[in-house]
Amino acid sequence: MTTELAVEATGLEKAFKKTRALRGVDLAMPRGTVLGVLGPNGAGKTTAVRILATLLRADAGTAQVAGFDVATQSAEVRTRIGLTGQYASVDEGLTGRENLLMIAQLLNMTGQGSKARAAELLEWFDLADAADRPARTYSGGMRRRLDLAASLIGHPEVVFLDEPTTGLDPAKREDMWDVVRAIVARGTSVLLTTQYLEEADALADDIVVINHGEVIAHDTADNLKRVVGSQTLRVRPSDLADAGAAQAILAGVAAGGAAVDEVRTGVFSVPVDGDAQLEQAIGQFRAQGIGVTEMSLQLPSLDEVFFTLTGERQRETSEASEEDAA
Numbered sequence: 001m002t003t004e005l006a007v008e009a010t011g012l013e014k015a016f017k018k019t020r021a022l023r024g025v026d027l028a029m030p031r032g033t034v035l036g037v038l039g040p041n042g043a044g045k046t047t048a049v050r051i052l053a054t055l056l057r058a059d060a061g062t063a064q065v066a067g068f069d070v071a072t073q074s075a076e077v078r079t080r081i082g083l084t085g086q087y088a089s090v091d092e093g094l095t096g097r098e099n100l101l102m103i104a105q106l107l108n109m110t111g112q113g114s115k116a117r118a119a120e121l122l123e124w125f126d127l128a129d130a131a132d133r134p135a136r137t138y139s140g141g142m143r144r145r146l147d148l149a150a151s152l153i154g155h156p157e158v159v160f161l162d163e164p165t166t167g168l169d170p171a172k173r174e175d176m177w178d179v180v181r182a183i184v185a186r187g188t189s190v191l192l193t194t195q196y197l198e199e200a201d202a203l204a205d206d207i208v209v210i211n212h213g214e215v216i217a218h219d220t221a222d223n224l225k226r227v228v229g230s231q232t233l234r235v236r237p238s239d240l241a242d243a244g245a246a247q248a249i250l251a252g253v254a255a256g257g258a259a260v261d262e263v264r265t266g267v268f269s270v271p272v273d274g275d276a277q278l279e280q281a282i283g284q285f286r287a288q289g290i291g292v293t294e295m296s297l298q299l300p301s302l303d304e305v306f307f308t309l310t311g312e313r314q315r316e317t318s319e320a321s322e323e324d325a326a
Helices: 045-052 074-078 096-106 111-124 140-151 170-185 197-203 221-225 240-253 275-287 302-310 320-324
Strands: 005-016 019-030 034-038 060-065 081-084 158-162 189-194 206-211 214-219 231-237 261-264 267-272 292-298
Touching: 005 045, 005 189, 019 034, 019 045, 019 060, 019 189, 019 206, 019 214, 034 045, 034 197, 045 060, 045 158, 045 189, 081 140, 096 111, 096 140, 111 140, 140 170, 170 189, 170 197, 189 197, 197 302, 206 221, 206 302, 214 221, 214 302, 221 302, 231 240, 231 275, 240 267, 240 275, 275 292
Parallel strands: 034 189, 034 206, 081 158, 158 189
Antiparallel strands: 005 019, 005 060, 206 214, 231 267, 231 292, 261 267
C-alpha cells in the first residue's frame, strides 16, 4: 500500500478519566519530511505519538501510518515504524551490541543480517568502541544514541521521536540533529515532538502547535513567524561615531514609530513592516555615506510565535502526567 503521506490523522480524541488529552487532532506528514510537534506540558503531544505508534487506542478519529490504519492494521504499522520515547529505554544489563541484536530478533531479522545492521548502526552513532560494554556504563548521551539506533534497526519507513534530546547538553543535541537529518536524507519520515523551539526551527519542514489537546497552528516555521507580524532590522555601523545618525535612520523606518533598541554596544535594532523598510534604510545609509559591518532583516523567533499563539512561554518539562492520569 502506498500513499503520499507517511502520517495522516483525522479527529483524534483521547481522554484519561476526566482529562481530555486530545480534542480532535488532525495531522498530515508527507513522506520523507520532518513534522515538528510543539506544545506545552500536557498539551497532548505524547498521547498523539502513542496512538500513532499503536501503543494507545484513540477514543475517536482515525489515523494511518505508512498507509495502514493504526487501529485495524496495527501489526502492519509496527513493522514499518521506529519509536524513541522521552527516556532512553535500553536494557542497561546488556551491551550496546546485545541491545540492538535483541531488537533485531524481535523483528525476526536473520542472524547475519541483524549482526551487520547492528554493526552499521553502532558505527554510525559513534558507539563502535563501546559496543561490547554494558549499557549501564554509557553516558546519558550514549544511551540516547543507542536508543535511537535501536529504533532504526529494522529500516523503518516512519520514526517517532518523542523529545529525543531532553536532558542532553547543547553539543549532544547538535549531534542528534545531525542524525535526524541523515536518516531523513536516506528517505525516512520523522515525526518529532520537542520542547526546544530552536530544535523544531532547525529540523522541521512543517510545524504543528498543539495546546490543550487541539491543533492551533500548522505551517512552515517561516510562515508561523509571520504570525507575529513585524520583522526586526538590525544594523551595526562601521564607525561608532555614526551611531547617532544610524539610530536616526532606523527611527525613520520603524514600524509604528517604535523606539530604536541597542542590542549590544554599537548594534541597533528596530521593528519594521518588511522588505520595503530595509531598502529604504539601505538607501539612506548610502546617501549619508555611513558604512555598516552588519545589516540584517530577521523574522521573529519561534519562541515569540509560541507565546503569541498560546499566551504562555514554552516550558521544558516532561509530559508524563498525560499517561499518569490513565
